[in-house]
Amino acid sequence: MSERLVADVIVDRLKAWNVQRVFGYSGDGINTVLGAMRRSGDPEFIQVRHEENAAFMAVGHAKYTGGVGVVMSTQGPGAIHLLNGLYDARLDGVPVVAIVGQQSRSVLGSSYMQEVDLMNLTRDVASAFRQQVNSPEQVPLVLDRAFKKALATGTPAVVIIPHDVQQAPAPELEQEHGILNTAPVFRPARTQPGEADVQAAADLINSGQKVALLVGQGARHARAQVHALAEKIGAGITTSLLGKPYVDETAPLAAGTMGHLGTASAGYVLDNCDTLLIIGSNDPWTEFYPTPGSARAVQIDRDASAIGNRYPVEVGITSDAGPALDALIPLLEAKPDTPWRGKVEASVRRWHELARVRAMTDADPVNPERVVWELNKRLPDNAQVAVDVGSSVYWYARQLQLPEGVPAHLSSTLASMGCSVPYGLAAKLAAPDRPVVALSGDGAMQMAGVSELITLSRLWQQWEDPRFVLCVLNNRELAEVTWEQREMEGDPRFEDSQSLPDFKYAEYAKLLGLESIRVEDPELLGEAWDVALAAKRPFLIEVVTDPAVPLLPPFPAGAAQAQTMKDGLAQEGAAGEHSRRLLDTYLAQEEGLYDDL
Structure with missing residues (x-):
């Protein structure tokens, strides 16, 4: 194809904004742009297993690099799938640009196949900037404004490009009324105190x-x-x-x-x-x-x-x-x-000792706090850390001390499960010479992480440092929600909603050509971390952990909530006895900790 298309202009503008990679999934609504990316060879297109994870990767890229994350999807279901990741960007305040395909302008309003009102769909999440491109001449200015607004506000910007606009000949922007020539330039404001x-x-x-x-x-x-x-x-x-x-x-x-x-x-x-x-x-x-x-x-x-x-x-x-x-x-x-x-x-000092004591508290079979406590002594000084949402966040917050220069990111304000593997992949792609350590619970893995292990298995051979260590805390339970039911509602554990299938994460990783180990003995945790961090390919550590370890808020709030937890546990009968004993142990460990200060 010799004629330049609007799709080629889009790719050129991405390069002008120094976009090195675009995360996404193909579809007919965006295929013309993908063809232009193929012809250009730059930026790199990172194919994921689900558009939600592509959006998470774009957010991760923005968090780890400080730049703009870019995600691309087709119209309809592809665009809808982006929303969770885009809200993650909005609530945590990072710049992301989403380029979304749309059906041709000639059929909009006809309830055409996969036709969704994308301007209304993204009204809230991209309130700072969302725009449908309705003419070829609009493309440079809309993309420039999207990047500038995302960078200036730390929020997502959405650019919607109908298929027929992508296929149109590239415009010549003459100096005339109704035509704007813009520049792909941004310099952040530096505010000074009064x-x-x-x-x-x-x-x-x-x-x-x-x-x-x-x-x-x-x-x-x-x-x-x-x-x-x-x-x-x-x-x-x-x-x-x-x-x-x-x-x-x-x-x-x-x-x-x-x-x-x-x-x-x-x-x-x-x-x-x-x-x-x-x-x-x-x-x-x-x-x-x-x-x-x-x-x-x-x-x-x-x-x-x-x-x-x-x-x-x-x-x-x-x-x-x-x-x-x-x-x-x-x-x-x-x-x-x-x-x-x-x-x-x-x-x-007393907290550090309490954290150590809790990591060493016996559980059945492994206390999840000890998993992260053992990592704390071994985390490489040049690592990048990704953390999922769920009980794993508690152990990260309480047990892991990050060396200077080690970034750690998660979906914080939105608190969306399934972010750790996409975030870790974004971190690794941005800095392939640095090891990545990702922490995830089994609920988050089953929601999104398992599928993106396929992406990991596809990409790792190109990395300068192949180390990508994923630790899965497998407790067969949505543990954070279980403890929230007890703490906030005074309700017992609800088996139908809380129990998870015991998926074989370590075995699955091996099927994908990755290395792995399953740990059921806390005394083997240190060795598992050592082996994983020295491996020559991505490594999954599956640790069988105890869902009965309580997610107790720090005192004095923890003491205030303990009785409600006990009310919920009392309704569980014999099934809750192990959790009650561990809760009593944790309460005793913290009781009176600061009474003399």
Whole structure:
């Protein structure tokens, strides 16, 4: 084909935006663009098993690289399948561009095969930018605006391209009325703090005696400043789940992740502080913030509309975290040795010991906390980590301390199961010279992960470092929901909804040409991790874990919820006896942990 088509213009524009790979699945609604990609040879097309996973991969690419993730699908069912991943991007604040095919313009409105109103379908998820291209001349400007809006707002943008527009001859954009020539250029804004706001924040923080930090993903480029501030004033450092990778959790003042799945030390720090500094966080676990009125608060966020959304702050600083902290730190009074600092450090030490004790608590057959505790001693300094949604997130938040420079990502705010393998693949494709470690429960694997192991088996031979270690916690149970039923509803476990088939993950991996091992003895976990991390091809560790290990919120919330859990377990009779014993053990381990501080 010698004539250039609109589809070729689309591919050229993707290259102009430095798009290196597009995740997706083929179909007649997008085939003309795929043909142009074949002719061009660039960008790379990553074929997945399901469009939802393609969208997750695009989100993962954006999270691990800091760039724009691009996903492509056909019309109708392909477009509908994208929604879950696009909402993941929207809720976690990352830029994704979705290019979606559509039936030809001549049949729209006729209830044609696979005809879906894509503008209405994506109205909410892509509220910042969604546009159907109705003429060849629109293509460059719509794509440019989609990328710019996604980058500027950290949200998904959707471009809908009817099939006949893709097939049209490439336009010559003359300078005339009704024609726009745009440029594929974007430079992010850098917000600087106002002097009066910084001074007001310093005055408030200096008046406090027990300062806590809540650090979110907005501090990703301010790791050093966060720790310098904490050291200067003896502040306890807590993080949101999204902020966890951006602090040094080995530091004496680092209390860990807050919230229902967080650490006891983070609970102690937030429950006892009198001053709170929120840095780049919009974490929704508001019941784990200080009680309103018990702590005065300052918030730093580049998005002015986010300030005061989660807690009644007195001072807001609209700025990137780094410049704001650079301006704030010199104005703070040094308090290197205070009673509060001593209590924070003591709470952190006690938490680390409690985490170790819990990892070593006997279970039937393996305590899932120990799986991640053993990884914590072995995680490579250049690894990339992907975590799925479910009980595995609890063990990641509580047991894994990430080395500096090791990214870890998951579907946090949407909390959608099935993200770990797609995220891990995106991370590996973006940095094939770095090992990937993915943590998943069996529910998430059965929802999406098993199918994308086929994609993994297809791609790994091209990677410079072939290590992709996937650990599946196989407890034959939707454990997080089971414990939520007990905790939130006072209900017993519901067998029909909670029990999962005992799929042979390790055996299936071997069928795909991957290496694997099944572990049922906790004493063999360390060796399994060592073997997997030294393997010359992707490796699946299937660990048979105990669903009875409780997902207990940190105290004092954990103690408050324990009775409701017991009410639910009481209705299970003999079947719940093992879970009751483990719950009592966990409660006893934490009881009185901080009473003397």
